[in-house]
Amino acid sequence: MNLDFNQIVPYIPFILEGIVATLKFVSISIIVGFILGTLLAICKITKVPLLKWIADAYTSIFRGTPLILQLMIIYFAVPQLTGLDITAFVSAVLAFGLNSAAYVSEIIRAGIMAVDKGQTEAAEALGVPYKSMMLNIILPQAFKNILPALMNEFITLTKESAIVSTIGYLDLMRRAQIVGADIYRNFEPLLFAGLIYWVMVFILTKIGGLVERRMRQSD
Amino acid sequence: MINTSNLSKTFGKNEVLKGISTTIKHGEVVAVIGPSGSGKSTFLRCLNLLEQPTSGEIHINDINITAGKVDKLKIRKNIGMVFQHFHLFPHMTVLENVTYAPQKVKNLSKQEANRLGKELIAKVGLTDKEDAYPNRLSGGQKQRVAIARALAMEPEIMLFDEPTSALDPEMVKEVLDVMKDLATTGMTMVIVTHEMNFAKEVADKVLFLDGGVLMEEGDPKEFFTEPKTSRAKDFLDKVL
Numbered sequence: 001m002n003l004d005f006n007q008i009v010p011y012i013p014f015i016l017e018g019i020v021a022t023l024k025f026v027s028i029s030i031i032v033g034f035i036l037g038t039l040l041a042i043c044k045i046t047k048v049p050l051l052k053w054i055a056d057a058y059t060s061i062f063r064g065t066p067l068i069l070q071l072m073i074i075y076f077a078v079p080q081l082t083g084l085d086i087t088a089f090v091s092a093v094l095a096f097g098l099n100s101a102a103y104v105s106e107i108i109r110a111g112i113m114a115v116d117k118g119q120t121e122a123a124e125a126l127g128v129p130y131k132s133m134m135l136n137i138i139l140p141q142a143f144k145n146i147l148p149a150l151m152n153e154f155i156t157l158t159k160e161s162a163i164v165s166t167i168g169y170l171d172l173m174r175r176a177q178i179v180g181a182d183i184y185r186n187f188e189p190l191l192f193a194g195l196i197y198w199v200m201v202f203i204l205t206k207i208g209g210l211v212e213r214r215m216r217q218s219d
Numbered sequence: 220m221i222n223t224s225n226l227s228k229t230f231g232k233n234e235v236l237k238g239i240s241t242t243i244k245h246g247e248v249v250a251v252i253g254p255s256g257s258g259k260s261t262f263l264r265c266l267n268l269l270e271q272p273t274s275g276e277i278h279i280n281d282i283n284i285t286a287g288k289v290d291k292l293k294i295r296k297n298i299g300m301v302f303q304h305f306h307l308f309p310h311m312t313v314l315e316n317v318t319y320a321p322q323k324v325k326n327l328s329k330q331e332a333n334r335l336g337k338e339l340i341a342k343v344g345l346t347d348k349e350d351a352y353p354n355r356l357s358g359g360q361k362q363r364v365a366i367a368r369a370l371a372m373e374p375e376i377m378l379f380d381e382p383t384s385a386l387d388p389e390m391v392k393e394v395l396d397v398m399k400d401l402a403t404t405g406m407t408m409v410i411v412t413h414e415m416n417f418a419k420e421v422a423d424k425v426l427f428l429d430g431g432v433l434m435e436e437g438d439p440k441e442f443f444t445e446p447k448t449s450r451a452k453d454f455l456d457k458v459l
Contacts, residue, residue: 116306118302118304118306119306119308121269121302121306122300122302122306122307122308124269124291124295125267125269125295125298125299125300125302125369126295126296126299126319126320126324126368126369126372127292127293127295127296127320127324127372128292128319128320128323128324129292129323129324132323136319136323137308140310141309141310144310215310217352218309218310218311218352218353218354219352219354
């Protein structure tokens with residue numbers, strides 16, 4: 001045991017910048033995944049066979065292959081195919097956003113299915129158009145029920161974001177590795193990064209709890 | 220006002236309605252009665268196209284609503300519906316439940332909708348519950364809110380699908396009283412019900428369904444004292 005945290009002190013600002021880098025693409029990915037996931041979920045419950053098929057195929061592909069593979073295809077293989085240069089940041093947002101959408105769509109679909117069919121009928125009987133019914137009646141009730149599952153997905157995404165270090169994006173994880181290589185000590189920077197990940201997830205959990213309580217207002 | 224001809228509905232192989240033909244006049248209060256599984260609710264649900272009839276026609280104000288491409292939303296705007304299990308929107312307050320559709324469907328301003336909503340909530344006697352969420356209400360109160368919600372669209376026709384069947388006995392009266400008041404205003408009402416006394420007292424006409432067939436229709440007093448068919452006699456013997 002020769003732990004020496006003094007060694008990483010000069011590198012702390014460098015590692016902390018990784019928080020911003022990580023949060024930046026994670027938050028955008030969550031939003032992309034959430035919006036796309038909601039749209040996919042709605043496609044899955046429509047009566048239009050083509051939309052259903054597309055949404056199911058999408059989910060099957062993005063859930064059926066490793067995230068790291070999707071990330072690498074977007075970052076390394078797409079430029080080879082198209083000649084377009086794609087930044088690590090954009091690749092990360094795309095890979096995580098598209099991947100998360102597949103999981104989110106399944107969660108939301110389950111949430112919509114769990115809303116009492118009478119709610120749809122009541123809205124229909126009042127002449128409420130489909131879009132308003134979904135937006136104002138069905139989805140708010142669905143989201144309330146699936147909030148814990150959604151939070152789980154967001155937490156997973158936040159932690160799994162560490163694999164963007166493999167495409168050289170300077171996130172929290174990558175920075176901890178760089179510091180480790182620089183000072184020939186890995187335990188201290190990795191432990192430090194781990195602590196930061198845990199704090200981020202902890203805060204996310206608290207926010208989730210807060211939102212959940214707000215939505216329980218009507219109980 | 221409402222005219223059905225040879226209205227039929229099948230679910231898979233199950234023939235639930237076997238050619239119902241009847242006419243409901245403007246301002247008429249019609250009680251639809253019959254044993255369970257007789258197709259009463261399905262008949263009612265066809266009238267606002269919650270169920271699409273398999274064959275036959277429904278005319279409302281001389282418009283054929285079963286003809287191919289019709290604007291279901293436009294038809295439903297004019298027909299209020301009250302369900303057995305209320306189906307209030309649980310994430311909205313009583314006032315929000317009542318004012319939502321007028322704002323979304325009829326484009327009323329929030330102010331106008333609130334004025335109308337408060338008036339209707341007062342009419343069903345729940346002014347003190349305006350800001351409560353549905354799960355704070357008793358069954359009878361929920362159903363009264365549901366009636367106010369349907370009335371907020373200012374429909375010409377009101378459909379009631381066993382409105383008191385899910386209520387505790389002591390709450391049946393408060394809901395029936397609201398419906399009685401409504402009947403005196405000249406609203407066209409079609410009510411699927413097991414409340415025979417209510418049907419006798421309030422209805423202008425009784426439809427008796429059995430096995431998906433309209434067995435008898437006519438004046439409640441005649442029907443309840445001298446039913447013409449033996450099926451109706453059997454049924455009345457059991458429920459009265």
